[in-house]
Structure formats: structure tokens, C-alpha cells
Amino acid sequence: MIEYNKIYNMDCMEGIKLLDDKSIDLVIIDPPYKLDINKIKKPNGFNNYANDLLDLKDGFDLKVLDLLISKMKKINIYIYCSKRQILELLEYFKNKNCNFEVLTWHKQNPSPLTNNIYLPDTEYVIFAREKGVKLYGNYHTKHKYYISGVNQVDKKKYGHPTIKPLTFIEYHIENSSKEGDVILDCFAGSGTTLVGAINKNRKFIGFEINKEYFEIANRRIAEAVQNKVGEAN
Ligand SMILES: C[S@@+](CC[C@H](N)C(=O)[O-])C[C@H]1O[C@@H](n2cnc3c(N)ncnc32)[C@H](O)[C@@H]1O
Numbered sequence: 001m002i003e004y005n006k007i008y009n010m011d012c013m014e015g016i017k018l019l020d021d022k023s024i025d026l027v028i029i030d031p032p033y034k035l036d037i038n039k040i041k042k043p044n045g046f047n048n049y050a051n052d053l054l055d056l057k058d059g060f061d062l063k064v065l066d067l068l069i070s071k072m073k074k075i076n077i078y079i080y081c082s083k084r085q086i087l088e089l090l091e092y093f094k095n096k097n098c099n100f101e102v103l104t105w106h107k108q109n110p111s112p113l114t115n116n117i118y119l120p121d122t123e124y125v126i127f128a129r130e131k132g133v134k135l136y137g138n139y140h141t142k143h144k145y146y147i148s149g150v151n152q153v154d155k156k157k158y159g160h161p162t163i164k165p166l167t168f169i170e171y172h173i174e175n176s177s178k179e180g181d182v183i184l185d186c187f188a189g190s191g192t193t194l195v196g197a198i199n200k201n202r203k204f205i206g207f208e209i210n211k212e213y214f215e216i217a218n219r220r221i222a223e224a225v226q227n228k229v230g231e232a233n
Contacts, residue, residue: 004182007194007206007221009214012186015207016067024072024205025181028172028193030080030164031060062092064186069096071184075130078103078172080164086124093128101127105168107150129176137175146171159216160190169196177202191217198224 002008002018069075075098079089086102093100103125110121129135135142146168154163169192177183179201185193188206190213197204198221208214 002205004203004205005198007188007191007208007214007217009209009211010207011209012064012207013061013067016064016071016186019071019184019205021070022073023182024068024184025076026173026177026183026202027068027072027077028169028183028185028196029068029078029187030162030185030189030193031064031187033080033082033085033162060187062088065092068184068186074133075128076133076176077128078176079126079128081124081126083124086126089126089128093126096128096130098128098130100129101144103127104145105165106145106147108147109150111150125172127172127176133176135175136178137171141171141174143171158190158220160213163190164192166192166196166199169193170200173197173200173202188217189213191220195220195224198228 002015008015065077068077075093075096081089090100090102105123105125107121107123110119113120146165148165148168151163151165154165155161173183173193173196177200180203182203182205183193183197184205185191186207188194188208191206191208194204194206194217206217208217
């Protein structure tokens with residue numbers, strides 16, 4: 001029995017099956033990217049960085065999306081991805097008659113790899129929604145781009161090599177859900193989506209397969225709940 005406001009240390013292919021059908025309002029996921037890991041520069045402080053990324057190089061099985069769709073009230077999903085995954089994801093959601101946007105996260109200080117390639121300064125987010133799914137938010141939250149540094153501080157602080165910017169994720173939450181809605185992140189990593197849900201008064205469910213990242217996410221969740229209680233007093 002899966003409870004709200006918890007993260008579970010398990011393979012999401014098993015976890016998603018335990019959810020009730022049509023119980024999720026919004027999905028935000030940042031699954032393994034298709035990456036060429038030889039071109040990635042190791043950030044300071046990450047000795048096993050290439051190893052950490054090995055499991056990220058092949059992308060993820062689109063069967064996860066089939067499972068997720070059965071659990072969403074209506075298709076309403078943000079998927080962080082690499083440029084290699086954009087085509088297959090757009091094709092997938094076109095076949096489901098969804099509207100879509102390609103949002104981008106731009107990093108101001110990427111590693112200086114200039115040899116015959118563009119700078120690695122952009123990550124992509126596919127947003128897909130079924131007809132009838134509303135977009136909320138405001139002028140401030142609805143830009144299609146978000147600009148920040150490369151997140152070295154968060155990477156070091158929370159010990160996850162591919163942590164995403166909390167503010168951008170909070171914009172997705174504000175734009176695509178209401179207070180009290182249920183948000184699922186089944187590749188939770190250090191728990192950024194789950195912290196965003198707490199900050200924005202939404203319910204959440206998380207799955208993370210790696211024990212170390214699961215524990216990091218649990219610590220961040222406890223910290224975010226504590227901050228909320230502090231704000232209320
Ligand atoms: C790109 S990271 C997510 C980072 C996260 N957005 C953050 O800000 O910290 C992807 C995560 O998915 C986890 N993962 C990979 N396969 C999984 C699976 N089958 N089930 C659950 N988690 C999985 C990895 O361990 C990794 O932490």
C-alpha cells in the first residue's frame with residue numbers, strides 16, 4: 001500500500017504498479033538520459049562521477065510511460081531529457097494526441113568543451129498534456145526557459161551528480177497543479193520534485209532505486225517539512 005508524502009527505495013517499474021489507477025494529477029520525472037559519457041567533464045568533488053553516470057547513458061524504457069499514463073487522471077507530465085530523447089518522446093505523445101512544449105534549462109557556466117561541439121549548456125524538458133488539462137501559474141512562472149549556474153553548490157550540498165534546479169521545478173508544479181494535488185516523481189534522485197511539492201503544498205509520492213540517493217532525498221524531505229513548520233509558527 002503506497003502512502004502519500006513518502007519516498008520508497010524501489011525500482012519504479014514495481015512501484016508504479018502499486019499505485020491506484022487514475023490517482024496522480026501531475027508527474028515530473030528526470031529519468032536516465034541518453035548520454036555520451038566520454039564527453040562529460042567530472043565536476044570537482046565527484047571521484048566516481050563517470051561510474052555514477054554509467055547507468056544513465058542508455059536512457060530509459062518507454063514502457064515506464066505506458067504504466068504512468070494508466071495512473072494519471074489525465075496525461076500531465078514533465079520529462080527532463082537529453083537532445084537524443086526529444087524525438088522519441090515527442091513521437092510518443094503525438095500518438096497520444098497531447099499538446100506539448102519543449103522547455104529548456106540554460107546553464108551560464110558550462111565546462112569549456114569547444115572542440116567541434118556546441119557548449120553543453122542546455123538541458124531539455126518535454127511537457128505533455130492531454131486535452132482539457134489546465135495550465136495555471138503566471139507571467140513569472142510560465143517562461144519556456146530557465147537560466148542558472150551549473151548547480152555546483154546543490155550538487156555538492158546534496159551529493160547527487162544530476163540534481164535539477166528547485167525553482168524551475170517549482171514553476172512546473174505551480175503551472176500544472178493545484179494545492180492538494182498529488183505529484184509523482186518515480187526517478188526521484190535527491191528528491192528535488194518532492195521538496196518542491198512540500199514547498200507548494202501538494203502531496204507527493206517518490207521512488208528511487210539507489211539507497212544512497214534515497215537517504216539523501218529523505219533528509220531533504222525532512223528539512224523541507226521542518227522549514228514549513230518553522231514558517232507557520
Ligand atoms: C537524473 S537522476 C534524478 C535527479 C533528480 N531530479 C534530482 O534533482 O536530484 C535519475 C535518478 O533515477 C534513479 N533511477 C534509475 N533507474 C530507476 C528505476 N528503475 N527506479 C527508480 N529510480 C531509478 C537513479 O538512481 C537516479 O538517482
